[in-house]
Amino acid sequence: MGQxxxxxAYDKILRENVGEFFLSISQKFMGxxxxxxEALPDxxxxxxxxxxxxxxxxxxxxxxxxxxxxxxxxxDSEEMIYRMQAYFALLQVRYKIPVRSFVIYxxxxxxQMRNQLAESETFRGFELISLRDLEAERFLASDIxxxxxxxxxxxxxxxxxxxxxxxxxxxxxxxxxxxLTLQKYIRQVLTLARLRNLQELTHKTLQHMALSYDVENDxxxxxxxxxxxxxxxxxxxxxxxxxxxxxxxxxxxxxxRQTKIVGIQKALAQAKLQPKEIAELFxxxxxxxxxxxxxxxL
Numbered sequence: 253m254g255q256x257x258x259x260x261a262y263d264k265i266l267r268e269n270v271g272e273f274f275l276s277i278s279q280k281f282m283g284x285x286x287x288x289x290e291a292l293p294d295x296x297x298x299x300x301x302x303x304x305x306x307x308x309x310x311x312x313x314x315x316x317x318x319x320x321x322x323x324x325x326x327x328d329s330e331e332m333i334y335r336m337q338a339y340f341a342l343l344q345v346r347y348k349i350p351v352r353s354f355v356i357y358x359x360x361x362x363x364q365m366r367n368q369l370a371e372s373e374t375f376r377g378f379e380l381i382s383l384r385d386l387e388a389e390r391f392l393a394s395d396i397x398x399x400x401x402x403x404x405x406x407x408x409x410x411x412x413x414x415x416x417x418x419x420x421x422x423x424x425x426x427x428x429x430x431x432l433t434l435q436k437y438i439r440q441v442l443t444l445a446r447l448r449n450l451q452e453l454t455h456k457t458l459q460h461m462a463l464s465y466d467v468e469n470d471x472x473x474x475x476x477x478x479x480x481x482x483x484x485x486x487x488x489x490x491x492x493x494x495x496x497x498x499x500x501x502x503x504x505x506x507x508x509r510q511t512k513i514v515g516i517q518k519a520l521a522q523a524k525l526q527p528k529e530i531a532e533l534f535x536x537x538x539x540x541x542x543x544x545x546x547x548x549x550l
Contacts, residue, residue, distance in 0.1 A: 262447065265440045269398035276399055280390065281381055304339055309347070318350040319343050325357050325365075333366045333373075341375070388412075392419050397427045397437055404444050413450065417457045432519055436533050512536060516544045 271291075279285045306322035321339060325332060336353050343351045357363045388406030391399055400423045408416050420441060428434035438458065445454040512534045519530045520541075527541045534541075 258446065261443050265443055269401070273396050273399035273402070276394060276396055281386065282379070318352050319347055321351055321353045323355045325355050326359050328359055328361060328363050328365050330365065333369060337369065388416050392423060395427065397424055400424060401437060401440055401444065404441060404450070405447060413453060414457055417454055418461065421458065421461055430524065432525065432533060435515070513544050516541055517548050520545050520548065
């Protein structure tokens with residue numbers, strides 16, 4: 253089953269930000285300090301180079317039920333142990349019952365291949381870090397904006413919610429080099445606020461702190477939806493509630509588009525960011541940025 257659009261939005265933010273805060277987080281919460289790190293490709297293979305040779309779901313006479321996996325091997329491969337582990341993991345995910353694995357070697361030379369993993373090579377579980385169990389103040393003490401945003405997902409009492417939001421926003425203002433960067437962080441806060449059902453309170457906090465412009469993209473959508481619903485209710489039989497909602501969505505989306513155009517024009521005029529960076533910041537295509545620049549005569 254694929255991820256929902258909302259889940260993808262959360263993942264996108266965290267995947268974009270993790271490169272900034274993982275060194276700090278590892279030291280604070282994972283129990284080790286990283287001296288050097290090398291980036292690896294994010295995409296992992298979901299299938300092996302070929303199908304398994306033999307798979308059966310079996311039930312033995314003594315009542316055991318499991319997946320029987322057999323591979324026939326002509327080469328004395330050092331990599332076979334890792335391939336079998338990968339098969340094992342995929343079969344567990346798919347069938348969720350025990351797996352018994354066999355390699356039938358048919359090569360001419362005596363086999364030297366390993367058939368057991370070392371303790372350090374064996375997956376026996378993962379270490380769980382639940383952000384909601386970690387004190388929000390520990391994130392707020394950071395000088396890394398991407399880490400400070402995580403305070404919204406940390407541990408704090410209901411009575412502290414608005415104060416935590418204020419602290420997050422103030423710290424982001426202190427650490428943002430320009431208004432466009434601050435706007436990006438505020439948009440991320442608004443998105444992650446949905447995970448804690450704090451959208452409305454976040455909007456209100458931003459407005460009280462004179463940052464309503466920064467949240468306009470998200471707020472206009474909701475405002476447009478409400479206007480559409482109200483229009484639909486007033487016209488009743490003429491349009492109906494559904495028509496009103498559709499109209500509200502269209503109005504909201506158009507206002508969001510216009511707000512993005514204004515922001516992109518300002519970013520282009522400042523000439524501090526490349527078109528690709530502007531496209532990522534405002535979540536539009538590069539073509540949209542170029543069209544805006546052309547229409548503006550910049």
